[in-house]
Amino acid sequence: MDLDIQCEEMNPSRWAELLSTMKSCSTIRLDDCNLSSSNCKDLSSIIHTNPSLKELKLNNNELGDAGIEYLCKGLLTPSCSLQKLWLQNCNLTSASCETLRSVLSAQPSLTELHVGDNKLGTTGVKVLCQGLMNPNCKLQKLQLEYCELTADIVEALNAALSNNTLGDTAVKQLCRGLVEASCDLELLHLENCGITSDSCRDISAVLSSKPSLLDLAVGDNKIGDTGLALLCQGLLHPNCKIQKLWLWDCDLTSASCKDLSRVFSTKETLLEVSLIDNNLRDSGMEMLCQALKDPKAHLQELWVRECGLTAACCKAVSSVLSVNKHLQVLHIGENKLGNAGVEILCEGLLHPNCNIHSLWLGNCDITAACCATLANVMVTKQNLTELDLSYNTLEDEGVMKLCEAVRNPNCKMQQLILYDIFWGPEVDDELKALEEARPDVKIIS
Amino acid sequence: MTMSPCPLLLVFVLGLVVIPPTLAQNEGYEKFLRQHYDAKPKGRDDRYCESMMKERKLTSPCKDVNTFIHGTKKNIRAICGKKGSPYGENFRISNSPFQITTCTHSGASPRPPCGYRAFKDFRYIVIACEDGWPVHFDESFISP
Numbered sequence: 067m068d069l070d071i072q073c074e075e076m077n078p079s080r081w082a083e084l085l086s087t088m089k090s091c092s093t094i095r096l097d098d099c100n101l102s103s104s105n106c107k108d109l110s111s112i113i114h115t116n117p118s119l120k121e122l123k124l125n126n127n128e129l130g131d132a133g134i135e136y137l138c139k140g141l142l143t144p145s146c147s148l149q150k151l152w153l154q155n156c157n158l159t160s161a162s163c164e165t166l167r168s169v170l171s172a173q174p175s176l177t178e179l180h181v182g183d184n185k186l187g188t189t190g191v192k193v194l195c196q197g198l199m200n201p202n203c204k205l206q207k208l209q210l211e212y213c214e215l216t217a218d219i220v221e222a223l224n225a226a227l228s229n230n231t232l233g234d235t236a237v238k239q240l241c242r243g244l245v246e247a248s249c250d251l252e253l254l255h256l257e258n259c260g261i262t263s264d265s266c267r268d269i270s271a272v273l274s275s276k277p278s279l280l281d282l283a284v285g286d287n288k289i290g291d292t293g294l295a296l297l298c299q300g301l302l303h304p305n306c307k308i309q310k311l312w313l314w315d316c317d318l319t320s321a322s323c324k325d326l327s328r329v330f331s332t333k334e335t336l337l338e339v340s341l342i343d344n345n346l347r348d349s350g351m352e353m354l355c356q357a358l359k360d361p362k363a364h365l366q367e368l369w370v371r372e373c374g375l376t377a378a379c380c381k382a383v384s385s386v387l388s389v390n391k392h393l394q395v396l397h398i399g400e401n402k403l404g405n406a407g408v409e410i411l412c413e414g415l416l417h418p419n420c421n422i423h424s425l426w427l428g429n430c431d432i433t434a435a436c437c438a439t440l441a442n443v444m445v446t447k448q449n450l451t452e453l454d455l456s457y458n459t460l461e462d463e464g465v466m467k468l469c470e471a472v473r474n475p476n477c478k479m480q481q482l483i484l485y486d487i488f489w490g491p492e493v494d495d496e497l498k499a500l501e502e503a504r505p506d507v508k509i510i511s
Numbered sequence: 512m513t514m515s516p517c518p519l520l521l522v523f524v525l526g527l528v529v530i531p532p533t534l535a536q537n538e539g540y541e542k543f544l545r546q547h548y549d550a551k552p553k554g555r556d557d558r559y560c561e562s563m564m565k566e567r568k569l570t571s572p573c574k575d576v577n578t579f580i581h582g583t584k585k586n587i588r589a590i591c592g593k594k595g596s597p598y599g600e601n602f603r604i605s606n607s608p609f610q611i612t613t614c615t616h617s618g619a620s621p622r623p624p625c626g627y628r629a630f631k632d633f634r635y636i637v638i639a640c641e642d643g644w645p646v647h648f649d650e651s652f653i654s655p
Contacts, residue, residue, distance in 0.1 A: 257618075312619045486574075488602075
């Protein structure tokens with residue numbers, strides 16, 4: 067049984083009512099419910115008396131350090147088998163960290179702890195880390211975003227460190243610690259940490275020594291082509307079983323695509339890649355496409371939004387779509403593909419081998435003239451369930467053609483995204499009518 | 512003396528005729544306000560964008576660009592009238608600049624949690640009006 071509540075004011079009678087249901091819940095979510103430390107007393111006894119409780123979400127409530135103290139009383143009982151705990155933005159300080167450390171050291175059932183967006187500070191997190199080092203601690207995911215950390219953190223962490231000013235020195239030390247530690251690191255998120263290519267050799271070492279590492283995010287760091295080349299050494303290592311790779315806004319150019327192509331066509335474990343906002347250009351994209359035609363390329367999601375692409379690379383992309391059955395999500399928005407480019411893409415989309423179910427073409431310089439082709443894809447390609455055409459000047463004429471396609475029962479779309487497109491009242495009326503004719507199709511604007 | 516009731520009756524009937532179109536327009540205006548109106552912004556930084564975009568229900572999926580206007584409803588609406596001029600085929604441009612914050616989607620996934628970067632500006636804005644009410648903000652117009 068699950069309790070899932072967000073943004074609800076709790077008066078005493080409602081709270082009492084919920085408490086009785088909570089006694090038998092396996093997951094409880096009470097985000098944004100204006101809870102305070104006094105509610106934590108009740109929650110503590112729920113945790114104490116409900117051995118089937120696995121997940122507890124209390125984000126965005128002013129629980130404070132006092133509240134955590136109460137909660138932890140319940141969390142420390144031997145019968146507690148809580149696995150996941152969310153306490154984001156709960157007004158916690160470093161004072162909570164000692165309490166949380168004691169939980170980490172005593173509760174092997176806890177595998178996820180989310181304490182981002184609290185002013186824990188470096189000292190507090192160091193205390194938390196002591197809990198992590200305890201042999202009883204089996205934590206796999208620790209989320210610390212927006213906790214006001216500084217470069218002082220040096221201990222080995224299995225953590226989400228994004229959006230903290232760590233810099234190369236700290237990250238290098240972190241990586242060396244990670245390589246030595248026996249932890250089975252699954253996830254390493256170092257986005258916007260102020261790192262450069264200087265850290266990449268050390269991150270590469272983590273990649274080649276941790277087959278448990280499935281998820282690497284170094285987006286929003288200026289690592290450049292030099293850094294990427296170093297990362298690829300680790301990525302190509304046989305020990306590396308990486309599945310998810312986020313390299314958005316990393317200052318990469320087409321020069322990176324040679325190494326990336328080798329990763330795409332050899333790393334069968336790789337499922338999801340983000341290269342958003344890197345100047346890959348048509349030449350770079352063509353190299354990646356060549357690799358995606360390799361039978362060993364099992365990539366399912368590729369995001370190349372805002373990569374400086376034009377209609378010139380669409381032929382290569384289209385030929386991937388006609389042979390590659392693995393690719394399911396393609397985000398190629400914010401590139402000047404134009405009607406010509408999109409028409410070529412649609413040819414590939416219509417190929418029976420193509421299994422794309424989610425396609426993002428926002429701000430691609432598409433106009434009404436292309437909508438007939440897009441409408442045809444919508445009613446022909448039964449597995450296409452999500453299409454984004456936001457921010458294109460489709461005009462009333464174009465949008466009405468899309469609406470006509472939605473009306474067709476052969477159209478199996480679940481979500482059609484049309485943000486920032488100007489249309490007149492006639493289209494407004496048609497969209498309203500579609501809400502009733504096809505309630506299964508969500509049209510978002 | 513017997514004349515006075517008639518003008519009153521006339522006004523009442525006119526009132527009945529005028530109301531329905533404005534009611535229909537309000538849906539577009541309400542949407543415009545939800546997406547683009549924030550008179551009293553706090554911070555106008557990346558975190559402001561992240562919380563506003565979420566609060567105004569523009570994160571399922573993450574809307575790539577969205578501008579919040581920090582002016583009064585009165586002044587914004589006036590762009591449809593005295594405080595604006597025609598722009599292109601369907602739009603109107605404000606006669607005076609407005610304080611705005613444009614939120615641009617940063618990050619990888621188009622799904623929440625959505626990361627945003629804030630860009631503060633003070634510039635002329637372009638909107639579309641219907642029957643005197645703002646109903647659309649032109650994100651592509653950025654004045655020099």
